Amino acid sequence: MTLRPTLLALALTLSPLPVLAADAPAKYRSVQEILAASPDSDWHAPAAENLLYMDLDAGRVIIELAPEFAPEHAGNIRTLAREGFWNGTSIYRSQDNFVVQFGDADADDPAKARPLGSAKTHLPAEFQRPSRGLAFTALPDRDGWAARTGFAGDFAVASDGEHTWLAHCYGAVGAGRNNDEDSSIGAELYVVTGQSPRQLDRNITLVGRVLKGMELLSATRRGPDPMGFYEDTAQRTPIRSIRLASDVPADQRTPLRVLRTDSRTFAEAVEARRNRRDDFYKRAAGHIDLCNIPLPVR
Amino acid sequence: MTLRPTLLALALTLSPLPVLAADAPAKYRSVQEILAASPDSDWHAPAAENLLYMDLDAGRVIIELAPEFAPEHAGNIRTLAREGFWNGTSIYRSQDNFVVQFGDADADDPAKARPLGSAKTHLPAEFQRPSRGLAFTALPDRDGWAARTGFAGDFAVASDGEHTWLAHCYGAVGAGRNNDEDSSIGAELYVVTGQSPRQLDRNITLVGRVLKGMELLSATRRGPDPMGFYEDTAQRTPIRSIRLASDVPADQRTPLRVLRTDSRTFAEAVEARRNRRDDFYKRAAGHIDLCNIPLPVR
Structure with missing residues (x-):
C-alpha cells in the first residue's frame, strides 16, 4: 500500500507549482540506495585525536570523543589513554x-585502585554547553524530552x-559518577x-559515542x-587496551568514514526512514x- | 539539586487549597519503595493459557500472548506450541x-520445512483493533508516533x-512476515x-511481550x-521447547505476578520515573x- 505516490500524483494534478514537481521524488529510494549514490564529499574522517580504539579479544570498538561538549573530560580521557590506564582493565x-x-x-x-597517573582527579560537570557557536542540524519532528533535537557533527x-x-x-558514552554532579573524571565509562x-x-x-x-x-x-x-569476576570482559587512534601506528588504524549530518544525503536518509x-x-x-x-559509518 | 521540594513549598505557601496539601508527596519515593509498599491486590497472575515457556539451555523466557489484539495469531501459536512445533528449533x-x-x-x-501440523497456514493481518471495549490507561506525555499511548492490561x-x-x-514479540501483510502465521517470531x-x-x-x-x-x-x-548455523541458539504454561505440570511452572497497569501503584511508579x-x-x-x-514483574 504505497500511499505516498497516489497522494503525490494528486498534489501534482491540483497544483501547478513547478517547485513541487522538481522536489517530488519520482521513486522511493531506500537508505541503502541513498548512501550508495552519495558523493565522497558527504563523508568525513573524524580527527584521530578524538578516536579511542578499545581492543577486546573479540575485536575493536571505536569511540569518538566530543570535545565540543565535554572538553575537560575529553582531555582527561586522552591523558588516561596515553598513559595506558585502561590496558588490562x-x-x-x-x-x-x-x-x-x-x-x-x-x-x-583505595588499596587496589589503579593510579590515575597525570590525569586530573577533579573535573567540572559538563552536562550542557551554550548553543552559540555550535552548528546544529534540526530534525523535523517533536521530541517529548527537549524543545529541539538533531545532530551536531557526529552527535x-x-x-x-x-x-x-x-x-x-x-x-552514547558517558562518564560514571557518584551523587555529586562533578564527581566524574572519565576513568569509569558506560x-x-x-x-x-x-x-x-x-x-x-x-563524552562521546561508539562509531x-x-x-x-x-x-x-x-x-x-x-x-x-x-x-563472579571471571565473567568480566577483559580489555586489552584503549588507545587514541593518533597514538596507533598508521598501518594498525581502522579506516573509517562518517556521513556528514549536515549533508543532503543525511537529510534524505532521515526522510527515507521517517516515511518508508x-x-x-x-x-x-x-x-x-x-x-x-x-x-552511517563505512 | 532537588528543585521540586522548593517549588512545592512555594506552591503551598501561595495556595490555601487543601487538596494540594493532601496530594503533595511529603517525600520522594523511588520505584522500588513504591513497589515494596504496594498491596497484593495490585498484582495479578496472567492466564496460563496466554503464557509461553521458551526453554533454552541458559534458562526460561516467558512470553505473554495478547489475544485481545491478535486473537488469530494467538490461537495459531497455541496450536503450534501444543503440537511441539518449536521443540528443537x-x-x-x-x-x-x-x-x-x-x-x-x-x-x-519446502524440502526441509517442519510440518505445521494442524496450525492454520493463512491468517489475517492483525495490526490494530477497535478501541471500543478496551480498557486503556493513558500516559500523561505526548508521543511523536501516535496520538495517545499507554497500557492495556500488560501491554x-x-x-x-x-x-x-x-x-x-x-x-515486544511479533510475527515475522513476507511482503504481503497477511503472510504471517505466528510460526516465525521475533x-x-x-x-x-x-x-x-x-x-x-x-502477538505479545516478554515478561x-x-x-x-x-x-x-x-x-x-x-x-x-x-x-554459521552452529552459532544458532537451540530451543529445547516452547510450551504453553497451561500444558506444563503445576510443579514445573514459574510463579509470576505482574503489576496491574490500572493500579495506583503503577501510576505512582510511572510518575516516580517521569520526575526523579x-x-x-x-x-x-x-x-x-x-x-x-x-x-514490574515478580
Missing part, C-alpha cells in the same frame, strides 16, 4: 536494557535553545546498550539484577525519534 | 539494536482514538532487543550484517516515553 557491568560499564573495577578501593543532541547537550541514545535513557540527559556528562563495534558491547552477558555488576515506502511497509510513520537514527 | 537471527528471531530456520525450504499500546495497537517496545522500532507499529502483527528472561535473548551473539542471520528526585538526579525530566516504562 575490564567491562565489569552489563545491565539489561541499560548500559555496559568499564574501567577499573577496583576504583572504589545526537537536544537543545532548549540557549543550551545544547549530548543525548543518551544507543551507543555505553548505552538499551532503550535510550533520556532521563539521564544533563544529569551525567556524556563502530557496538555489537561487541551490546551482546555482553548480563550481570545479576539490579545493577548488572558481575558477582518500500514493498514491505504498509504504513509510513511520518515521524522519527532522535535515537532511531543511526549514523 | 533455534534462534537463527540476532541483529544488533533491532531483534532476535526464532522458529524453523528452514521454513522457506504497551498506542492509539489514534478509533483504533489501538500494540507498540514495538523492548521485549523479539525487539534494541531501541524501540516504532515505525513497525501497524506494519506487522505483534521474564529478556536478558537471555538480548545478549545473544549478533549475526553478520545487515540482517543478523547466522551464516533522588540524590543522584540533578534535573527531573518531567517526561517519559511509552517504551521507557518497564512492567
Whole structure:
C-alpha cells in the first residue's frame, strides 16, 4: 500500500507549482540506495585525536570523543589513554536494557585502585554547553524530552535553545559518577546498550559515542539484577587496551568514514526512514525519534 | 539539586487549597519503595493459557500472548506450541539494536520445512483493533508516533482514538512476515532487543511481550550484517521447547505476578520515573516515553 505516490500524483494534478514537481521524488529510494549514490564529499574522517580504539579479544570498538561538549573530560580521557590506564582493565557491568560499564573495577578501593597517573582527579560537570557557536542540524519532528533535537557533527543532541547537550541514545558514552554532579573524571565509562535513557540527559556528562563495534558491547552477558555488576569476576570482559587512534601506528588504524549530518544525503536518509515506502511497509510513520537514527559509518 | 521540594513549598505557601496539601508527596519515593509498599491486590497472575515457556539451555523466557489484539495469531501459536512445533528449533537471527528471531530456520525450504501440523497456514493481518471495549490507561506525555499511548492490561499500546495497537517496545514479540501483510502465521517470531522500532507499529502483527528472561535473548551473539542471520548455523541458539504454561505440570511452572497497569501503584511508579528526585538526579525530566516504562514483574 504505497500511499505516498497516489497522494503525490494528486498534489501534482491540483497544483501547478513547478517547485513541487522538481522536489517530488519520482521513486522511493531506500537508505541503502541513498548512501550508495552519495558523493565522497558527504563523508568525513573524524580527527584521530578524538578516536579511542578499545581492543577486546573479540575485536575493536571505536569511540569518538566530543570535545565540543565535554572538553575537560575529553582531555582527561586522552591523558588516561596515553598513559595506558585502561590496558588490562575490564567491562565489569552489563545491565539489561541499560548500559555496559568499564574501567577499573577496583576504583572504589583505595588499596587496589589503579593510579590515575597525570590525569586530573577533579573535573567540572559538563552536562550542557551554550548553543552559540555550535552548528546544529534540526530534525523535523517533536521530541517529548527537549524543545529541539538533531545532530551536531557526529552527535545526537537536544537543545532548549540557549543550551545544547549530548543525548543518551544507543551507543552514547558517558562518564560514571557518584551523587555529586562533578564527581566524574572519565576513568569509569558506560555505553548505552538499551532503550535510550533520556532521563539521564544533563544529569551525567556524556563524552562521546561508539562509531563502530557496538555489537561487541551490546551482546555482553548480563550481570545479576539490579545493577548488572558481575558477582563472579571471571565473567568480566577483559580489555586489552584503549588507545587514541593518533597514538596507533598508521598501518594498525581502522579506516573509517562518517556521513556528514549536515549533508543532503543525511537529510534524505532521515526522510527515507521517517516515511518508508518500500514493498514491505504498509504504513509510513511520518515521524522519527532522535535515537532511531543511526549514523552511517563505512 | 532537588528543585521540586522548593517549588512545592512555594506552591503551598501561595495556595490555601487543601487538596494540594493532601496530594503533595511529603517525600520522594523511588520505584522500588513504591513497589515494596504496594498491596497484593495490585498484582495479578496472567492466564496460563496466554503464557509461553521458551526453554533454552541458559534458562526460561516467558512470553505473554495478547489475544485481545491478535486473537488469530494467538490461537495459531497455541496450536503450534501444543503440537511441539518449536521443540528443537533455534534462534537463527540476532541483529544488533533491532531483534532476535526464532522458529524453523528452514521454513522457506519446502524440502526441509517442519510440518505445521494442524496450525492454520493463512491468517489475517492483525495490526490494530477497535478501541471500543478496551480498557486503556493513558500516559500523561505526548508521543511523536501516535496520538495517545499507554497500557492495556500488560501491554504497551498506542492509539489514534478509533483504533489501538500494540507498540514495538523492548521485549515486544511479533510475527515475522513476507511482503504481503497477511503472510504471517505466528510460526516465525521475533523479539525487539534494541531501541524501540516504532515505525513497525501497524506494519506487522505483534502477538505479545516478554515478561521474564529478556536478558537471555538480548545478549545473544549478533549475526553478520545487515540482517543478523547466522551464516554459521552452529552459532544458532537451540530451543529445547516452547510450551504453553497451561500444558506444563503445576510443579514445573514459574510463579509470576505482574503489576496491574490500572493500579495506583503503577501510576505512582510511572510518575516516580517521569520526575526523579533522588540524590543522584540533578534535573527531573518531567517526561517519559511509552517504551521507557518497564512492567514490574515478580
